[in-house]
Amino acid sequence: MIKKRIWIGCLLIASVISTGCNQQNAAAATPKVESAKSSDAAALRDSTPVVLQPEAPGTNTIGNEKASIDISNITKGYIVVSYKGNNEKVRFQVQYESEDPYTYRLNSFEDAVFPLTRGDGNYKFTVYENVSGDEYATAFEGKSEVTLENEFLPFLYPNQYVKYDQDTQAVALGQKLVKEATDDLDALAKIYDYVVGNIDYDYDKAENVASGYLPVIDQVLDEKKGICFDYAAVMTCMLRTQRIPTQLVVGYSGTVYHAWISVYIDGVGWIHDIIRFDGKEWVRMDPTLASTNKKAEKTVENSGNYRAMYYY
Structure with missing residues (x-):
């Protein structure tokens, strides 16, 4: 028998992020990842959700x-x-x-x-x-x-930290929010605006959150309040089911532990830190910077020396 002491780093994420947020003001099984943007600049992207469901057939x-x-x-x-x-x-x-x-x-x-x-x-x-x-x-x-x-699949499926299925109300809400979006960046902006504008920060929950806390996405939407982990999980669910590969990332900005969201946009690549919590509030990268990968990477490099630790 091997005994060891385990540092439960990932299990502290909820409590660490929540305390950092206390200053806040408030389709195929293996889809090809590509933007839904039409060649017609005025056209709308396809907002039909794609909900990939993990399976455990027991064959291996x-x-x-x-x-x-x-x-x-x-x-x-x-x-x-x-x-x-x-x-x-x-x-x-x-x-x-x-x-x-x-x-x-x-x-x-x-x-x-x-x-x-x-x-x-x-x-x-x-x-x-x-x-x-x-x-x-x-x-x-x-x-x-x-x-x-497909390199994007880990960021299109639900998992223990971002848990949802086809009946999760956030999926249908995400479709409704982006129905007038012209491209994936526009869809991201509409989802971000809704979540930040309609979910209040739950100070009591932040003070009492247990180690190992996991978001319940629809509960957050029903109660219209949550901690930073909740905000990130809701946005990640909506983005993934809109076929936008999304990383929920936890790491450091300088010496401060915080969370951010990175997305993959066809023709641009991974845009890291496009939505982040800076210790005071959620902020979204200027879409003009986000549309050009080099500028986006430079912005991230100069905005706090972000160091990723965990990807979900």
């Missing part, structure tokens, strides 16, 4: 009596993990190559979807059970080499 699994990891669709950028033991404190780590691992919570007999956001390469998957205090013992460890069908 690794595991033991304690845990099962379904890697049947690993080429689509996700795995499905099920813990079958009775330990109340279970952690799951995903490690890409020699990078720091991502750490997640696992609940008994509940399938959880985890993204493989670092792209092609070798991944190690480890399930840990709590022994006492912050000591954990390895319940299962396995490895797999990953070659993605």
